Amino acid sequence: MSMNNDPARAALAEDDFFTGLDAWWRAANYLSAGQIYLLDNPLLTEPLAAQHIKPRLVGHWGTVPGITLTYGHLNRIIRQRHRRMLFICGPGHGAAGLNAAAWLEGSYSERHPEVAQDVAGMRELFRQFSFPGGVPSHASPHLPGSIHEGGELGYSLAHATGAALDNPDLTVACVIGDGEAETGALATSWHAPAFLNPICDGAVLPILHLNGYKIANPTLLARLPRGDLDALLLGHGWEPWHVRGSDPREVHEAYAAALDEVFDRISEIRDEARRSPGTGTARLPMIVLATPKGWTGPAEVDGVPVADTFRAHQVPLAGVRDDPAHLALLEQWLHSYRPEELFTPDGTPAPLVESANPVGELRMSANPLAHGRTRIELRLPEVSGHTLAVPAPGAVDGEATRVLGGYLRDALTANSHDLLFFSPDEHASNRLDAVLEVTGRRWREGHRPGDDRLTPDGRVFEVLSEHLCQGWLEGYLLTGRHGVFSTYEAFAHIIDSMVVQHAKWLHTAAEFPWREPIPSLNYLVTSHVWRQDHNGASHQDPGFLDHVLSKRPEVSRVYLPPDANCLLHVFDHCLRSRGRINVVVAGKQPAPQYLGDDEARRHCARGLGVWRWASSDAGGDTDVVLACAGDVPTQETLAAVAVLRELAPEVAVRVVNVVDLARLFPSDRHPHGISDRAYTEIFTAARPVIFAFHGYPWLIHQLVYRRPGHDRMHVRGFHDRGTTTTPFQMCVLNGIDRYHLALAALEQVPRLDERMGHLREELLDRLDRARTHAYRFGEDPAEIQDWRWETPHTLPIVSGDGVIVPSR
Numbered sequence: 001m002s003m004n005n006d007p008a009r010a011a012l013a014e015d016d017f018f019t020g021l022d023a024w025w026r027a028a029n030y031l032s033a034g035q036i037y038l039l040d041n042p043l044l045t046e047p048l049a050a051q052h053i054k055p056r057l058v059g060h061w062g063t064v065p066g067i068t069l070t071y072g073h074l075n076r077i078i079r080q081r082h083r084r085m086l087f088i089c090g091p092g093h094g095a096a097g098l099n100a101a102a103w104l105e106g107s108y109s110e111r112h113p114e115v116a117q118d119v120a121g122m123r124e125l126f127r128q129f130s131f132p133g134g135v136p137s138h139a140s141p142h143l144p145g146s147i148h149e150g151g152e153l154g155y156s157l158a159h160a161t162g163a164a165l166d167n168p169d170l171t172v173a174c175v176i177g178d179g180e181a182e183t184g185a186l187a188t189s190w191h192a193p194a195f196l197n198p199i200c201d202g203a204v205l206p207i208l209h210l211n212g213y214k215i216a217n218p219t220l221l222a223r224l225p226r227g228d229l230d231a232l233l234l235g236h237g238w239e240p241w242h243v244r245g246s247d248p249r250e251v252h253e254a255y256a257a258a259l260d261e262v263f264d265r266i267s268e269i270r271d272e273a274r275r276s277p278g279t280g281t282a283r284l285p286m287i288v289l290a291t292p293k294g295w296t297g298p299a300e301v302d303g304v305p306v307a308d309t310f311r312a313h314q315v316p317l318a319g320v321r322d323d324p325a326h327l328a329l330l331e332q333w334l335h336s337y338r339p340e341e342l343f344t345p346d347g348t349p350a351p352l353v354e355s356a357n358p359v360g361e362l363r364m365s366a367n368p369l370a371h372g373r374t375r376i377e378l379r380l381p382e383v384s385g386h387t388l389a390v391p392a393p394g395a396v397d398g399e400a401t402r403v404l405g406g407y408l409r410d411a412l413t414a415n416s417h418d419l420l421f422f423s424p425d426e427h428a429s430n431r432l433d434a435v436l437e438v439t440g441r442r443w444r445e446g447h448r449p450g451d452d453r454l455t456p457d458g459r460v461f462e463v464l465s466e467h468l469c470q471g472w473l474e475g476y477l478l479t480g481r482h483g484v485f486s487t488y489e490a491f492a493h494i495i496d497s498m499v500v501q502h503a504k505w506l507h508t509a510a511e512f513p514w515r516e517p518i519p520s521l522n523y524l525v526t527s528h529v530w531r532q533d534h535n536g537a538s539h540q541d542p543g544f545l546d547h548v549l550s551k552r553p554e555v556s557r558v559y560l561p562p563d564a565n566c567l568l569h570v571f572d573h574c575l576r577s578r579g580r581i582n583v584v585v586a587g588k589q590p591a592p593q594y595l596g597d598d599e600a601r602r603h604c605a606r607g608l609g610v611w612r613w614a615s616s617d618a619g620g621d622t623d624v625v626l627a628c629a630g631d632v633p634t635q636e637t638l639a640a641v642a643v644l645r646e647l648a649p650e651v652a653v654r655v656v657n658v659v660d661l662a663r664l665f666p667s668d669r670h671p672h673g674i675s676d677r678a679y680t681e682i683f684t685a686a687r688p689v690i691f692a693f694h695g696y697p698w699l700i701h702q703l704v705y706r707r708p709g710h711d712r713m714h715v716r717g718f719h720d721r722g723t724t725t726t727p728f729q730m731c732v733l734n735g736i737d738r739y740h741l742a743l744a745a746l747e748q749v750p751r752l753d754e755r756m757g758h759l760r761e762e763l764l765d766r767l768d769r770a771r772t773h774a775y776r777f778g779e780d781p782a783e784i785q786d787w788r789w790e791t792p793h794t795l796p797i798v799s800g801d802g803v804i805v806p807s808r
Helices: 007-012 015-037 064-081 092-105 107-111 119-128 156-164 184-189 226-235 248-275 324-335 400-414 433-437 466-478 489-509 544-549 564-576 597-606 631-647 676-683 697-704 727-734 738-746 750-777
Strands: 084-089 170-177 203-210 238-244 284-290 396-398 419-423 460-462 482-488 521-526 556-559 581-585 591-593 608-610 624-629 653-658 689-693 713-716
Touching (some): 015 248, 064 170, 156 203, 156 466, 184 466, 226 238, 400 419, 400 433, 400 564, 482 489, 489 521, 489 581, 544 581, 544 697, 597 608, 608 676, 631 689, 631 727, 631 750, 689 738, 697 713, 727 750
Parallel strands (some): 203 284, 238 284, 419 460, 419 482, 482 521, 624 653
């Protein structure tokens, strides 16, 4: 391990190299400071005045000099070694430096012609930064080459790892801010060497930037003794090269020498792995870069130290428009970069600066991987080859996710290099075992007798960190490949904020035509609230649905297939889609199956519809509508229909099943929404609706509050009443069981008022008997466990008489 820079390597820093690279760095720093401060006078061709300064100074200067330094040095590596590289910036709020780099490389102007490489374009680059109608201060989708916004800290190294998977010729350089390194997600991301395969994956190069401070405090890793920091990194499988200093020339020389050694080592590791596969896991090289926060900016303001302190984090000079001394200090600071050497009089980068750029798609800001332009389409198996035979609704049982596992196995076989599976140690638990028939679990650490299908090139990634599964998958998707994230429902919340960031990225990226839509982020949410009776309350929370549907309708989708065949059709659609966040909720326990292949396909295409075979209102007026969404609510709704048929056969019931939850939105609120006319054709115009819902009941009310007859909608769902109990008693606790549903329906039929006393007592007696049996014997009574739907006569499924046009 090289822990010190070899003085002999200083020969690399010849005058021509140093002059060109340093000029590029100064130009990037000048452009970065200009973005924070300047509205006009971009080349300082006249004395700086208050009217040249933005009225609101927004941005983060402190991290920028280290980002631009790293970018410039990586450009040297690209030019000399012709390496294909992505740049991921953990402190994404340092995007002023990345905007500057992309502008110097020319790709910014190619994507945004109004920001040309001239004086007017430079003025626009400055003006639009953190300005109304302009661009954010983060590395958002507006920025060519970016796949990581960095607005929420912690995901950079996970994104870099995901981007490197199955990209053997790619290097992903990842700048990690030392503040970001304090987050849980980033701390977990150091485990990447245990999963990266140097034969089939690209190289991930972490660059831990220790500038010492966050917004108001020191950073933990910067204060660790060097030996302790090295021990931490070595223990995670990294080999650190250190670069530190504050003198630009010395740092340039040390950084160039370190990067040459690091890239030599990356090549050695790859060559060794290809010569002798399976001989062990080498420590992967990384850089620890220690430079002052706010380097090259004002050292002191109003007698208070700024550079190399937390005060440099955002805007070092805050009173420039009103304080002449601050204005003079800003002018001095900007002139210190000698812009007259860096730009021609018409504003284009000087030849010395341009000479430091790579060309074409080797520019990190022009890498097509970052823009979805390496489009890969999955070759998916026929759904019909995996569906269950369902001779009649409820006639057979099946495990929905186990059936899906066979389909995913065949999908992987046909797409062995472009499809990955991620799960927090739950892949087999979620009944997706079939995938492991054709691949193993990715693992590059030691093996012991009894380990189950651990392989260095496995396509299933299991690690007990939802953050890592999410981050790896996002990085994989953002570079054009496909994947599935399966997880327990209650713990999907762990990555709530990551979902928010990805959703924001997707809908913002769609605004830029030079970004192709990337494959959708597909969740299989199982081990759900209604079948977590053994784990109890800690595993019972369906609120992930609320969270996702609160995001922009352009990207958010939630599906609740009632059985295995519907799950197959829904998931086939999700894998084919792009630019979406698809949440599919499905149970893994044996359960009744209702729809054959063709019926499931039509039902899922429509998203919701009347199940005529379960309804009794075909010959006249409807008394009550029983609606359901979710596998267990569907089962309990059908059981309630059977109870009503037994106790009050004269009641005309309509059964409605909802697969695509967004269909309940009005058509002007969501692309999947339906018209009020179609809605009333399904739910009727004036009849009461008892809706058994998988999640929190208020979500349905939020979706349909503008619908005709919303006051007739009575939703039953999860009310956070959970414990360790039987499956049926979980339903009883929350009032979505068959007896509560039947009682709620009967209460909505006025002509039954005189009989309601007897009917209520009968249903309450059945509830009491079921509870007593469960509490005495530890299981639900046979009448519950063995219940099966019996159809008096089978009719085809219809949905809105064709009014609803399938729209996914």
